[in-house]
Amino acid sequence: MEGTIFSIIPALIMLILVLLTRKVLLSLGAGIVIGALLIHDFSIITALKEIGAIFIGIFVSGGEWNTGDLLLIGFLLLLGVMTALLQATGGSRAFGEWMIKRIKTRTGAQLMTPVLGLIIFIDDYFNALAVGQIARPLTDLHKISRAKLAYFIDSTSAPITVLSPISSWGAYLIGIIGGLLTANEVTDYQPLEAFIKMIPFNLYALGSLLLVFLVAYFKMDIGPMRKHETRALQEGEVLDPDSGKVPGDLSNVFSSHEKGSIYHLLVPIAVLLIATITSMIITGIYAISDNVTLLSIFENTDVNLSLFIGGATAVLIALIFHLQQDKPKAQTSQLVFEGIKTMLPAIYILLLAWMIGTIIGKLETGEYLANIVEQANISSSFLPVIFFLIAGVMALATGTSWGTFGIMLPIAAEVTVIADVSLLLPALAAVLAGSVFGDHCTPISDTTILSSTGAGSNHIDHVVTQLPYAIISALASAIGYVIIGITHVALFGFVSTFLLILGCAYVIHTLLQKK
Structure with a gap:
């Protein structure tokens, strides 16, 4: 079954179940079971052993603790505790009251x-969780739905980090690009130069950032998002009452301290930012033996360890503030328990997403899709749009942008150098763009899960409400890539993509105004 058309079955079943049932744990579990059965030719006992081994592999790998995954889970638990402390001290409430006096409109919020x-362009995980913590008090007070907040977070976190050379994504990609240029004997560019020149060709990332601001300013609430926003405005419910408990939501659990100040919120978050970025720099320097540069630091940094250190430091500061208050509204043990409990739904989803990712990797789903491209006899003019679409499908099916980068970038480089080397940078950029597009559409992406967590949104509500906006940006980008393939001019594709998105925004805004 590996590397054949059957390898896409678990991903398809999982995605269909998610859309039909809106039960992400059930859907992920079904995909895992079916994938394991396919790997072992429907031997139930062997498939169950495979599932057990994959689950254990999340925590222990090669006889050693899998510290990266454990640190990320630990950071999520710390984030839950921090959220509880920020609410209990009254920091979140005070910040919201302070901001609402200065940002007086819903559009401004x-x-x-x-x-x-x-x-916050350093890392997508950090972006998703930190922005949610900062923005949520204000957006809740302005009755902006959590689904819309999650869309704003998700559609800026990955796009900005994939465009920034000084980020965990940028450093990783520059390293890959350097190897590809050497392997294909391309001497026209240095790796950093090539990455920077690819930025105008990364149409989906740029288009998504444009669309986010258009949605915010023109109130472009379309598809399922309109339902969430209407309920938030008319009923004051920023969450769907039927969605159940969501990560990070502590409403009605305990009341805030009446003497809370905005520094009770801002200082822990500032500590989180400073401690995390400092840890990223230190761990990056520590991992380099020589030739320390800013780029090499971010290429070698330990993001998960840095997040954990930043989270632990911020929780410590928030805890000190809580203990200093007179007559705190909640006991420390209760805060820790409730904070951890709110993060468990996100952790369950993340664990199952990692498991389905391993299953799909063993089925060689990505390799199967990549081989379709490699073997197709297609005009070189259409290579950028083809790579964009295939990378999108691969990221959608596998739930990983980085995995898609690793598989598709070498293939795109090899095919394009042979077919038309002048399209090398557009083709590589199209892979990056397609990977982010697929990442935005799949419920099993780490970034999508953490965006829901940061916003305190129901995960499937976020996936479903973001989808129409992702498709608008993707369609405009696909047309832009066709134009780039024909003209070989980045400006023409860039302008056409932006004009199409602006045109869609104008039409949607006009139609909504008439309702």
């Missing part, structure tokens, strides 16, 4: 979130 997303 919506625009603030993507602006924060652009500022």
Whole structure:
């Protein structure tokens, strides 16, 4: 079954079940079971052993603890505790009251979130969780649905990090590009130069950032998003009452301290930012033996360890603030318990997403899709759009942008160098763009899961409400890549993509105004 058309069955079944049942744990579990059965020719006992081994492999690999995964889970638990402390001290409430006096409009509150997303460009995980913590008090007070907040977070976190050379994504990609240029004997560019020149060709990432601000400013609430926003405005319910408990939501669990100040929120978050970025720099330097540069630091940094250190430091500061208050509204043990409990739904989803990712990797789903491209006899003019679409499908099916990068970038480089080397950078950029597009559409992406967590949104509500906007950007980008393939001019594709997105925004805004 590996590397054949059957390898896409688990991903298809999982995606269909998610859309039909809206039960992400059930859907992921079904995909895992079916995938394991396919790997072992429907031997139930062997398939169950495979599932057990994959689950254990999340925590222990090669006889050693899998510290990367454990640290990320630990950071999520710390984030839950921090959220509880920020609410209990009254910091979240005070910040919301302070901001609502300065940002007086709902539009301003919506625009603030993507602006924060652009500022925090170091890492997508960090972006998704930090922006949610900062923006949520204000967006809740302005009755902006959590689904819309999750869209703002998700559609800025991955796009800005994939465009920034000084980020965990940028450093990783520059390293891959350097190897590809050497392997294919391309001497026209240095790796960093090639990455920077690819930025104008990364149409989906650029288009998504544009669309986020258009949605915020023109109130472009379409598809399922309109239902969430209407309920938030008319009923004051930023969450669907039927969605159940969501990560990070502590409403009605305990009341805030009446003497809370905004520094009770801002200082822990500032500590989180400073401690995490400092840890990223230190771990990056520690991993380099020589030739320390800013780029090499971010290429070698330990993101999960840095997040854990930043989270632990911020929780410590928030805890000190809580203990200093007179007559705290909640006991420390209760805060820790409730904070951890709110993060468990996100962790369950993340664990199953990692498991289905391993299953899909063993089925060689990505390799199967890549081989389709490699063996197809297609005009070189259509290579950028083909790579964009295939990377999108692969990221959608596998739930990983980075995995898609690793599989598709070498293939794109090899095919394009042979077919038309002048399209090398557009083709590589199209892979990056397609990977982010697929990442935005799949419920099993780490970034999508963490965006839901950061926003305190129901995960499937986020996936379903973001999908129409992702498709608008993707369609405009696909046309842009066709134009680039024909003209070989980045500006023409860039302008056409932006004009198409602006045109869609104008039409949607006009139609909504008439309702």
